[in-house]
Amino acid sequence: MGFILYILYNLLTPFLFIAAIFISFFSLRHKFSDNLNALKERISFSTKGFPQKAYWFHASSIGEVKAIKSIIEKAKELKPDIPFIITVSTLSGKKEALSLTPYVRILPADFYFLIKRFIKNLKPLKLFVAETEIWPNLLAHASKECKVKILNARISDKTFGSYLKISPLIRFSLKNISRICAQSKKDADRYSRFFDKEKIFITGNIKYDSLKKDEKAVDLAENIIKSADIQNKNKIIFGSTHPKEEEIIADSFEILKNEGEDVFFIIVPRHINKAILTKEIFDKKQIKTKLLSEKSKEKTEVLI
Template sequence: MFILRILYNLFIIILIPFAVPIGFLIALRKKEDADYFQRFGFITFPEPPAKTVWFHCASVGEVRSLKQLINAFRRRYPDAEFMISTTTATGKAIAEKELKPYFAFLLPIENPIAISYILYCMNVKATVIIDTELWPNFISSTSKHAPLFLVNARISDRSLGGYMKIRRVISPLLHKFEHIFTKSEEDTARFAALKGSSEGISTLGNIKFSEFDGEPDLSVIKPLNDRPFIAAASTHKSEEEAAVKAFRKSGFAGRLIIAPRHLNRTDECLALLKSSGLRACTLTEFNPDCDAVVVNVFGQLEALYRTADRIFIGGSIANVGGHNIFEALRFGRHVAVGPNMQNFREIYELAIKYNLVTTVKGEEELAAFFAAPEPEGSFGDFRAEVQASADERLSKFLEAIKVALAD
């Protein structure tokens, strides 16, 4: 293990001279260069508070999943501050805008010197990693300074085999956590198998499924509201083809809106729509005469879910495990998905219970969903169960960090 760590850090040192300029050019092109060098530890911190809890999130989805937890944290520990690090510039921007932390910054990835400085400089009493961000140097450095927690931890069906192959590397990292809170009983069993012990691992449930308050900004998609529309969101290649065929077969009197999972596929989606005989355009070059629109602007899914007449969420016909349906369910909307929802099994099964989801196998069943009136579900009962479960989950976590903040 010691030799592996030396080799790992040697690889990082060799990589840095190439990564810095290439990464900067990419950030410059995306107009995300303002805080770029924070990624390498060049961070100017504000005056440190008496005690801080450090939350680390990968990107936007993880940041937004923290809303309820942060609100509960503020109520429970009013004398403590929190800061947030992210691995993406968009995640940092959303954290600053929506969560109002004491400080937000880009994580100096695998820079143990910078991480140690942050821990001491900001009086960090506990560190919380959201989802499964297993950076070895980050975990080792933070665990030496204060209790380290993993929240919303999960291991997908697809990644389990790979993790098991490097179990000798993963197991020592998992032992450094004070506690691991998983999304499901299945995830608890998987983490126990990787760690070699179930001690310090418990099922908390998914903290992403708890925030019902707040309305999205509808200004960007406002032009679409001149006609009814179907939203096919977070789609992959085969799903866009299915959505187009289903839209045409359904006879839906409105538009088809495609929001691909990866925006770099905008031109591909546009070509597909045009080749199918639809008048197509992008959202940024919207034309009222268009029958179909490709969303080429980041962060518009909730706005689409709020106003669409029918909703299909991708990653579920294409077998990638499904994408987050709660973002639509929180507005009381009924959604269609494919049969592959293993990444969001908990919320999917709850949505089935309250008739808020329709499972389709392909274009024929999707066309039927588009053509029929939106089914009525028991949204009030769904919301009540989710919120009751969320309160219990948050209480467990807040109690776990009590000792760290008492110092």
């Protein structure tokens, strides 16, 4: 059954890819030219300028790249003679990855022949996949060339429900993976529904391995608190927020204010280039809101 679903997946992937590209070109998140350049990489199997026999890390976006940073740094320390490359799925992820190595590109679309040719050209020593990037052709072809490990593996509630519906395909995709390092027992138990539990290890969330005290960041935070005159207020910070969540946050602010609570909200949107849209959500409710980039000295209740 898994092989049949794998064939169907390869038949449907081109159509799904076209739909995804169409949507991305109308996204306000990136410039048209940036989307065009990303498309060129997605349909190319070229590895020109990339070293062969390298450690290959794949991370979807900026969060996943940051999460595996400590692993990459350790790999460079232990194996300084082995080059490493990073593939990503998003432009924000690519920008972050370029701070770690010049060998960065968007992962080719998961088409059977395209990804097969890309891997043949690359000839990687090992592939390390971050979190939940289960691309059937990527895993199938890469596992024929080298050992493949999934790092910081997790499966959200929504994703787990989706995977259960296509469980034969997920099992087929994971069958030749050498190891899965899960964030938690819950994630490990979920992966064991599709993979040999003897090859699943609970390693915790490696994202926290990269946390270091940044004196500049501490000074910046102290200056923000001081300039906003909120030293004595109850401060609530919301990180990596999306528009629907920000609407709920705005409603909660109104409720707390009506109950007489002296609170100050700090919002850090998931996509910082959409901060102005976040501000509009609070402005509509007549909540005094300011962007961090604004120089205004007016009193504010919410800082973005």
